[in-house]
Amino acid sequence: MIEIERILAPNPGPLTLTGTNTWVVGRDPAWVVDPGPVIDAHLDAVAAAVAERGGAGGIALTHRHADHSEGVDALRERLGGTVALGSFDNVLEGHTFGPFDVLYIPGHADDHLVFVAGSAAFTGDTVLGQGSVFVSGRLREYLDGLRRLRALELELILPGHGDPVTDPAAKLDQYLAHRADRERKLLAALASGASTEDELLDAAWDDAPPEVRQFAAISMRTHMEKLREEGLAP
Incomplete structure (x- = not known):
């Protein structure tokens, strides 16, 4: 499986659980999923992890809620300013972004993407490490998205909040x-x-x-x- 590191932002709360997970994925280059909030120590740690892994390939953004996206510009500056950004604005369902296959799963947010690398899915706020998510709209599409994830042969779910999910099938069945x-x-x-x-x-x-x-x-x-x-x- 591709090399993955979690860097936890210190922004715990009722909705963020222990904080926002920023994921650094792969090596030579490394890819970042969800920079998180603008907290200098957090963004410095993410940039250092990317540098240790041979530099940045790009930043994948699951959705634009501030606890996931606020640090995008500040992290891009730390990584050189021209790092590619993959988000709802420029990446479509069925396309790839770096090592990721892209799924569009609205529900928690209208712009929500899930990034899949091999047998690991970076789910943002579509699936959490604990508890359920609040769905702001388009419930039928959200449920269809969960079923599409269930149909994949996933070994790991890397959520936006909470611990990694090591039994994706059971978690998705639970969510449904x-x-x-x-x-x-x-x-x-x-x-x-x-x-x-x-x-x-x-x-x-x-x-x-x-x-x-x-x-x-x-x-x-x-x-x-x-x-x-x-x-x-x-």
């Missing part, structure tokens, strides 16, 4: 089952007469901690949009 369970609870709540957002959240996202309830609400709206598209919800 989790969304199906949320939908089941939501349909049951609607059938019982729940109608307000708070009522639906209390019924279907009763395990969401208070600090992430606003993001659970975003996911719930996305589930409701899918159910309306399928004629299953008012």
